[in-house]
Amino acid sequence: MFEAYKIHVAERAKNGIPAKPLTAQQTSELITLLENEQCEERECLINLLINQVSPGVDAAAKVKAEFLDKIIKEKTNQYGITPEDAINILGTMQGGYNIQPLIDALDDDQLAPLAAIKLSHTILIFEKFNDIEQKAGNGNTHAKAIIESWANAEWFTERAGLDEKITLTVFKVPGETNTDDLSPAPEAWSRPDIPLHALSMLSSVREGVNPDQPGQCGPISQIQALKNQQYPLAYVGDVVGTGSSRKSATNSILWHIGKDIPFVPNKRCGGFVFGGKIAPIFFNTLEDSGAFPIELDVSGLSTGMLIDLYPYKGEIRNHHDQTLIASFRLKTEVLLDEVQAGGRIPLIIGRSLTARARESLGLQTTSIFRKPKVPEPSSAGFTLAQKMVGRACGVEGIRPGQYCEPKITTVGSQDTTGGMTRDELTDLACLGFSADLVMQSFCHTSAYPKPVDVNLHKTLPQFITSRKGVALKPGDGIIHSWLNRMLIPDTVGTGADSHTRFPLGISFPGGSGLVAFAAATGIMPLDMPESVLVRFKGEMQKGITLRDLVHAIPYYAIKQGLLTTEKKNKRNIFSGRILEIEGLQMLKAEQAFELADASAERSAAACVLRLEEENVTEYLRSNATLLRWMIDQGYQHAPTLEKRIAEIEAWLANPSLLSADENAEYAAIIEIDLAEITQPIVCAPNDPDDARLLSDVARTPVEEVFIGSCMTNIGHFRAAGKLLAESKEIPARLWIAPPTKMDAQQLSSEGYFNKLIRSGARIEPAGCSLCMGNQARVKEGSSVVSTSTRNFPHRLGTDAKVFLASAELSAIAAMLGKMPTVEQYLWHMDRINDTREDTYRYLNFHQLAEYQTAGNERIDVVTI
Numbered sequence: 001m002f003e004a005y006k007i008h009v010a011e012r013a014k015n016g017i018p019a020k021p022l023t024a025q026q027t028s029e030l031i032t033l034l035e036n037e038q039c040e041e042r043e044c045l046i047n048l049l050i051n052q053v054s055p056g057v058d059a060a061a062k063v064k065a066e067f068l069d070k071i072i073k074e075k076t077n078q079y080g081i082t083p084e085d086a087i088n089i090l091g092t093m094q095g096g097y098n099i100q101p102l103i104d105a106l107d108d109d110q111l112a113p114l115a116a117i118k119l120s121h122t123i124l125i126f127e128k129f130n131d132i133e134q135k136a137g138n139g140n141t142h143a144k145a146i147i148e149s150w151a152n153a154e155w156f157t158e159r160a161g162l163d164e165k166i167t168l169t170v171f172k173v174p175g176e177t178n179t180d181d182l183s184p185a186p187e188a189w190s191r192p193d194i195p196l197h198a199l200s201m202l203s204s205v206r207e208g209v210n211p212d213q214p215g216q217c218g219p220i221s222q223i224q225a226l227k228n229q230q231y232p233l234a235y236v237g238d239v240v241g242t243g244s245s246r247k248s249a250t251n252s253i254l255w256h257i258g259k260d261i262p263f264v265p266n267k268r269c270g271g272f273v274f275g276g277k278i279a280p281i282f283f284n285t286l287e288d289s290g291a292f293p294i295e296l297d298v299s300g301l302s303t304g305m306l307i308d309l310y311p312y313k314g315e316i317r318n319h320h321d322q323t324l325i326a327s328f329r330l331k332t333e334v335l336l337d338e339v340q341a342g343g344r345i346p347l348i349i350g351r352s353l354t355a356r357a358r359e360s361l362g363l364q365t366t367s368i369f370r371k372p373k374v375p376e377p378s379s380a381g382f383t384l385a386q387k388m389v390g391r392a393c394g395v396e397g398i399r400p401g402q403y404c405e406p407k408i409t410t411v412g413s414q415d416t417t418g419g420m421t422r423d424e425l426t427d428l429a430c431l432g433f434s435a436d437l438v439m440q441s442f443c444h445t446s447a448y449p450k451p452v453d454v455n456l457h458k459t460l461p462q463f464i465t466s467r468k469g470v471a472l473k474p475g476d477g478i479i480h481s482w483l484n485r486m487l488i489p490d491t492v493g494t495g496a497d498s499h500t501r502f503p504l505g506i507s508f509p510g511g512s513g514l515v516a517f518a519a520a521t522g523i524m525p526l527d528m529p530e531s532v533l534v535r536f537k538g539e540m541q542k543g544i545t546l547r548d549l550v551h552a553i554p555y556y557a558i559k560q561g562l563l564t565t566e567k568k569n570k571r572n573i574f575s576g577r578i579l580e581i582e583g584l585q586m587l588k589a590e591q592a593f594e595l596a597d598a599s600a601e602r603s604a605a606a607c608v609l610r611l612e613e614e615n616v617t618e619y620l621r622s623n624a625t626l627l628r629w630m631i632d633q634g635y636q637h638a639p640t641l642e643k644r645i646a647e648i649e650a651w652l653a654n655p656s657l658l659s660a661d662e663n664a665e666y667a668a669i670i671e672i673d674l675a676e677i678t679q680p681i682v683c684a685p686n687d688p689d690d691a692r693l694l695s696d697v698a699r700t701p702v703e704e705v706f707i708g709s710c711m712t713n714i715g716h717f718r719a720a721g722k723l724l725a726e727s728k729e730i731p732a733r734l735w736i737a738p739p740t741k742m743d744a745q746q747l748s749s750e751g752y753f754n755k756l757i758r759s760g761a762r763i764e765p766a767g768c769s770l771c772m773g774n775q776a777r778v779k780e781g782s783s784v785v786s787t788s789t790r791n792f793p794h795r796l797g798t799d800a801k802v803f804l805a806s807a808e809l810s811a812i813a814a815m816l817g818k819m820p821t822v823e824q825y826l827w828h829m830d831r832i833n834d835t836r837e838d839t840y841r842y843l844n845f846h847q848l849a850e851y852q853t854a855g856n857e858r859i860d861v862v863t864i
Contacts, residue, residue: 001029002041005048016220017195021265022052024059031067034079042080050089052265056124056426057096065090065097072105087114092263095124096429103131106142116142120149121158123350124429133360150357153368155350161340162292162311167319168234168272169226170305171257172298174207176239176567179282180792181206182249185416185774188444189452191248192419194266198255204794208303215798223256226304232272233257234309236301239567240275241282242603243792244498247420247511250285258291261342264427269342272309274298274316276569279603280529280576281498285511287335290343296328299568311336332527333370334403345428345517348405348525372403372527381661383531385578385608388506388658392492400530400667408518410507411438412483412495415445415453416774417512418460421496424516431467434522437644438469439483443767446474448775465636469519472635477740477766480710484593485623488647489616490658494518498600499710499789503592504616506578506608509600529577529605530667536583538674543829546591547711547787547806549584549672550598551681555691556672565690572689573668574602580660581609589619590713590842597711601688601790613655618844624648625845625852626742679822680809682785685801686793697803698821704778705814706786706796707807708737708764709771714746715840716787716807721752722832722839723811724759731817732785734761735776737769742843759815770796785813808832 005026009019022030030049033039049067053060068086075083087105090098099122105115119125119132135143149155173181182201183191190197202218203211210222226233235253243249251267258268269290276298278286286293292311301307306319316326330336334347341347351369358366382390382397390397392406411433413421418440440460445453461471472482480499487493491505496515500507508526510518518524534553557563562573579599584592592609599607627645631638680694707720717738724730736756738744744766747753753763770776771788778784778797787810791802805813812820812828820828832839845851 001026002033002045012195015196015199017199018266019052020193021054021058022048022060024063027053027060027063031063034081037078039080046080050092051263054423054426055092055094055096055264056429057431058423058426061093061426062097065093065101068098069101069104072101072108072111083111084114087111087118091115091118091122094264094427094429095122095126096426096431099125099128099429103128103135106132106135106140112142116146116149120146121155123155123346123353125353126429129353129356147357147360150353151361151363151366153350153354153366155353156337156341156347157368159340159342162336164310164312166272166309166311167231168307168309169229169231170236170301170303170307171223171226171233172208172236172301172303173202174238176242176570177202177237178792179241179243179246179249180795182241182252183246185772185795186777188248188416188772188774189450191246191251191416192423194248194251194255194268197248198252201252201256229304229306231306232259234272234274234307236274236298238276238298239279239570240273240277241279241285243279243790244600247285247289247417247424247496247513249282250289250291250511251420254289254291258289270339274301277572277575280605281509281511283331283576284344284514287338287344288511288513288517290339290341290346292335292339294328294330296326298326300325332372334372337370343513344525345513348517373401375399375401378665380665381663383533383578383580383664383666384610384658384660385506385531385580385606386528386664387660388490388608389492389526389528391490391658398528400528402528404526404528405523406492406526408494408522408524409436409488409491410483410486410493410502410505411435411515411519412479412493412497412500413438413440413464413512413515413519414479414495414497415440415442415456415460416772417496417515418442419456420512421516421519422460422463424513425467425520428516428520430516430520433467433469433519435519436522436647437486437640438464438467438519439472439479439486440464440469441472441476441479441482442474443472443476443478444772444774446476447765447767447769449474461636468637468640470635470637470640475741475765475767477738477743478710478768480593480597481713481739481743484589485626486644487623488644489620489651492524494524499597501593501596501599501607503589503596503609504611504619506606508606531578531580531664532573532604533580533582533666533669535669535671536581536674537671540674541678542833543826544674544677544680545806545808546587546594547809548677548681549674550595550711551683551691551804552672552677553579553598553670554602554683554689555681555693556670558689558691560670562668562670563689565687572603574599574604576603576605577667579604579607580666581607582660585610585612586615587611588615588842590715594711594713597789610657610659613657616657617652617655620648620652621846622844624652629845629851680806680825682809682819683791683804685803686791686795688790688792688804694809694819694825695822698819700803700819701783702732702785702803702813702816702818703782704733704735704784704800705810706735706737706770706778706784706788707810708735708739708769709786709788710739710768711789712739712787712807714738714743714843717743717747717756718750718752718839718841719808719832720811721747721755722835723808723828724761724815725755727759727815730760730814732814733779734759734811734814735764735770736761737764737771738766741766742845746843773797785810785819
């Protein structure tokens with residue numbers, strides 16, 4: 001083992017990155033070497049044991065903690081580690097498997113003082129608090145000292161805060177930095193391996209960035225040259241972090257600009273990120289990681305500049321002459337505490353521990369921590385979102401700007417972030433979920449898995465189900481299309497994918513760290529955002545689709561000056577706010593998701609829609625049937641699914657839906673008259689905000705077309721099949737990817753796959769397919785029309801020019817090999833208008849016999 005590990009260290013060093021943390025097996029074999037009296041490299045092995053084992057409830061941490069506990073109980077020095085050393089090492093492991101040995105040591109007169117010091121600086125205690133409190137009540141003075149230390153927040157006060165002045169070197173990336181730039185989708189397989197994945201950051205050539213190997217390796221040499229100025233780097237951009245809510249993007253930035261976390265291998269925290277605009281989910285993910293994000297005017301900053309940051313004054317000055325470059329105001333003063341605590345999540349956990357300790361001692365609330373600003377009293381009513389979050393907090397409503405911690409009922413995790421969520425859960429010492437339902441999918445990697453993906457498919461389900469979560473199977477389909485089937489109306493959820501946007505209730509997506517925290521604790525931190533109301537009125541016009549209404553939102557916002565496509569000094573009324581949609585109550589839940597889903601492209605914090613009770617009832621009846629079918633098919637964790645079925649049935653027995661007050665206040669109101677939308681609206685390459693009329697882009701050549709992603713449902717594929725029914729050898733390459741295996745099964749049985757294949761389409765397995773571009777990709781430089789969520793540069797394919805459009809327009813473009821004229825489009829749409837009811841039938845599982853019979857045969861993935 002040791003010789004193999006040395007080779008691994010040398011191989012990683014060639015890329016300038018450290019070795020991976022030890023596995024449980026390697027840790028066990030390392031301990032075997034230590035137990036050998038003839039061991040010649042004991043010092044090196046002990047160093048590995050201390051520094052190269054992940055903390056929390058990682059499997060290797062369990063092996064490590066048990067070995068150290070053995071040394072303490074046997075009071076032996078024979079392994080080169082004394083019992084005192086063992087206590088010290090246990091104290092570096094953050095929480096989880098190390099806690100019980102430390103608690104046991106409180107009864108050892110010799111070791112108790114040291115164990116008490118280590119426990120007093122540990123905050124991942126959870127239910128073990130009761131054990132220490134009981135010891136204190138029974139007269140154990142060391143246990144009492146621990147509780148007193150927690151009550152005094154010494155775990156926090158003994159950590160260093162930000163200095164009054166911090167000198168930094170600027171690394172500026174002009175324009176927009178999206179999470180695809182920071183964490184390229186084709187390298188998604190390496191995301192849990194932070195140092196390796198960080199090599200691919202900014203690997204595409206762009207202004208101000210000099211990749212070492214364009215398309216493969218980012219500007220590592222350029223970054224190192226800046227670091228050679230001997231000051232920490234500040235990452236600076238005009239717009240930073242748009243796109244998916246990827247913790248991997250934060251991990252990559254912090255690997256290059258952050259600082260090592262003692263005793264935690266291959267992970268960094270801290271760092272400074274400045275942006276003219278920082279996407280809200282990315283801002284929160286930086287907070288969670290202990291970074292210091294600031295929104296300010298970055299026009300006066302350039303790469304290589306030395307600056308002095310004055311965090312308390314709110315100033316950035318030139319290091320050499322102290323000229324004022326920019327002033328700023330922090331999003332919240334609590335950010336200073338978050339940095340001192342090592343991140344927002346450690347701060348929340350630590351504050352809770354301090355509050356519990358003070359309650360145990362009968363003390364009043366501490367004044368040590370900075371408090372969020374309380375909004376001014378208001379007589380206004382509450383919006384729908386404010387009422388939903390209020391219900392989750394046990395109050396009528398939550399005002400914008402108010403800090404709260406709503407109860408989280410539903411959590412989603414997908415595979416390209418699942419490995420990181422797993423690691424965050426182990427760091428949090430989570431052995432069981434507190435959120436009612438946590439679901440893991442495998443939709444991003446199941447179609448064409450790499451060996452590392454196959455291993456994740458084998459190991460992650462057991463990790464999730466052992467904590468009472470629900471694990472889907474590779475080939476089942478897209479996370480959102482499944483998770484939406486498990487929702488309870490008017491409740492709050494989250495997910496480590498920016499498209500976790502509920503058609504029922506409300507979801508605030510976050511990075512994998514925040515998602516792990518919500519899953520583990522059943523709550524999440526939230527500074528309640530303002531809301532923007534989009535109010536539709538009138539009747540939809542012939543030939544217009546819901547996707548056109550999705551694109552109408554940025555189109556009308558641009559017309560009203562509330563949204564700009566220019567990245568410098570970008571204006572976006574939706575950014576960080578909740579998008580609330582009215583006037584479309586008649587929509588089915590599957591349709592509502594298409595609108596909610598696209599709020600991610602607006603950089604909105606969340607989205608809510610008011611639907612008719614009748615349609616919600618139909619949807620929930622269908623969903624309860626699907627969940628029963630899942631249990632019958634052997635999905636785990638069955639008791640969790642049974643509990644969710646009971647919650648759905650309880651709502652059906654007494655249905656009710658929240659609604660906004662008439663006098664609710666909004667940051668802005670955008671009114672859209674459906675009568676004015678008489679032609680399709682698309683988003684032009686390569687910006688999901690760049691909404692244009694079809695007439696503006698008609699006749700543009702189209703080489704490839706993708707119909708798939710979470711923005712599609714079964715009706716879209718039927719429509720495409722009918723439009724292409726008479727076509728053979730279409731000029732554009734057409735990709736078809738149904739969202740779930742249930743959709744695929746139904747489309748196949750109805751003959752639509754046969755029609756599509758005869759037209760020349762390529763049928764992909766159920767899942768994300770081209771949408772993320774981490775597996776299948778379009779031809780380099782091609783012109784594409786896609787139903788996918790985003791069209792960022794290089795996302796679907798290198799240098800591809802991607803239009804976002806409806807499935808119907810996409811099918812017509814594939815048929816013609818170019819964008820149709822408005823007249824051509826409407827002519828083709830007339831062919832399917834008479835069969836709309838049949839075309840847009842949704843999967844009501846309670847009306848499909850194959851989902852209602854106990855013991856039915858399992859539905860396999862459809863492959864053609």
